[in-house]
Amino acid sequence: MDLTLIVALVIALALIFDFTNGFHDTANAMATPIATGAMKPKVAVGVAAVLNLVGAFLSTEVAKTVSGGIIKEGDGGIQITPEMIFAGLIGAIVWNLITWLRGLPSSSSHALFGGLIGATIIGVGAQAVAYDVVLAKVILPALIAPITVGIVAFIATRLAYAITRRDVGKPDGRGGFRYAQIFSSSLVALSHGTNDAQKTMGVITLTLIAGGYQAVGSGPQFWVIACCALAIAIGTYTGGWRIILTMGRGLTEIKPAQGFAAETSTAATILASSHLGFALSTTQVASGSVIGSGLGRRGSTVRWGMAGQIALGWLLTLPASAIMGAFAAGLALLGPIGIVLDVVIGTIVVYVLFRWSKRDRVSHDNLHDIDDAGHVVKIKKTPRKPSRKDRQKVAL
Incomplete structure (x- = not known):
């Protein structure tokens, strides 16, 4: 297949992944203010x-980690080919949609890395993967960050409730946290843009380098930054209501004070990781902070069953997306016909997943009519009093 055509296909597919990343991760910033009523659902997204759009322009350190760290460079330059990147993106997109359908806040970042690693192993060989970089900048942060941010959110929640301790006959001042959440959740959205949009920038830059359109070791070009920023912003605006439901109500009941504590802890962790170039999972950070805040509020209950399902999703993300990326890479090795098969099979799978999602639709309209088990609550409507015109029709 013509090199220019496959590079164009990869860039298009990378932007589709960026779009799914946006709606998959909206919950990281906006689940808690929606749950507490601090912001209306459509306003929040x-x-x-x-802010995701703005955040994408603030840093490129994570993009450099993706484009120049995970896949080793050989004697002739970077070893991965555009076809393998194409296959890795298919694995990442399919896993993103599967977890979205299940309402699981899994890591879009790890889905991307898993897809690329699986495709690289099949297309080039296991030796082409920089396992030391994967361990240092992907796996270890994934293990450490949720625990660390959970502890920080626990302490922050305790402090918030201690400072606003209720005295008899006096207001406690905790209502102000509902307004503070507007600021803290906005900071999380901004930090998400500085981290997650860059991963797609890194993939596109990696593709341009692999295709010989950009020098090895160079960072993302401005048009790449702009396209990725726009794609993740559009995806974010579409909602991702299933995961918002899980993060806002599935893990613990959230009050304004603990929501503020969780959001500030999340934002601080993500901004620090973006500065250091760690390709951190914002989903894992946000989930850890929500659990920590739930433990920090007296009388609150953490739903450990749901937390276990989310943790299982985290464990499966890298290997599952790697397997799918490897399968797609195996087809891509067949040449142009393999690329066509990848496109056809991937399109069918995506269509089936979206059709399946229509069976139990979740949107901003019915978000508050769904119980913690994910079932729509049927609200009985009060019968309308017959109008004068209705009574005349009956008389006739």
């Missing part, structure tokens, strides 16, 4: 979309 609109604010998150704008």
Whole structure:
């Protein structure tokens, strides 16, 4: 297949992944303010979309980790080919949609890395993967970050409730946290843009380097940054309501004070990781902070069954997306016909997943009519009093 055509296909597919990353991870910033009523659902996702767009322009350190760290460079330059990147993206997108359908806040970042690693092993060989970089900048942060941010959120929640301790006959001042959440959740959305949008920038830059359109070791070009920023912003605005439901109500009941504590802990951790170039999972950070805040509020209950399902999803993400990326890479090795098969099979799978999602639709309209088990609650409507015109029709 013509090199220019496959590079164009990879860039298009990378932007589709960026779009799925946006709606998959909207919950990281906006689940808690929606759950506490601090922001209306559509307003919340609109604010998150704008701030993701802005955040994408603030840093490129994570993009450099993706484009120049995970896959080794050989004597002739970077070893991975655009076809293998194409296959890895298919694995990442399919896993993103599977976890979205299940309402599981899994890591889009790890889905991407898993897909690329699986495709690289099949297409080039296991020796082409920089396992030391994967361990240092992907796996270890994934293990450490949720625990660390959970502890920080626990302490922050305790402090928030201690400072606003209720005295008899006096207001406790905790209502102000609902307004503070607007700021803290916005900071999370901004930090998400500085981290997650860069991963797609890194993939596109990796593709341009592999295709010989950009020098090895160089960072993302401005048009790449702009396209990725726009794609993740549009994806964020579409909602991702299933995961918002899980993060906002599935793990613990969230009050404004603990929501503020969770969001500030999440934002601080993500911004620090973006500065250091760690390709951190914002989903894992946000989930850890929600659990930590739930433990920090007296009388709150953490739903460990749901937390276990989420943790299982985290464990499966890297290997599952790697297997799917490897399968797609095996087809891609067949040449142009393999690329066509990848596109056809991938399109069918995506279509089936979206059709399946229509069976139990979740949106901003019915978000508050769904119980913690994910079932729509049927609200009985009060019968409308017959109008004068109705009574005349009956008389006739």
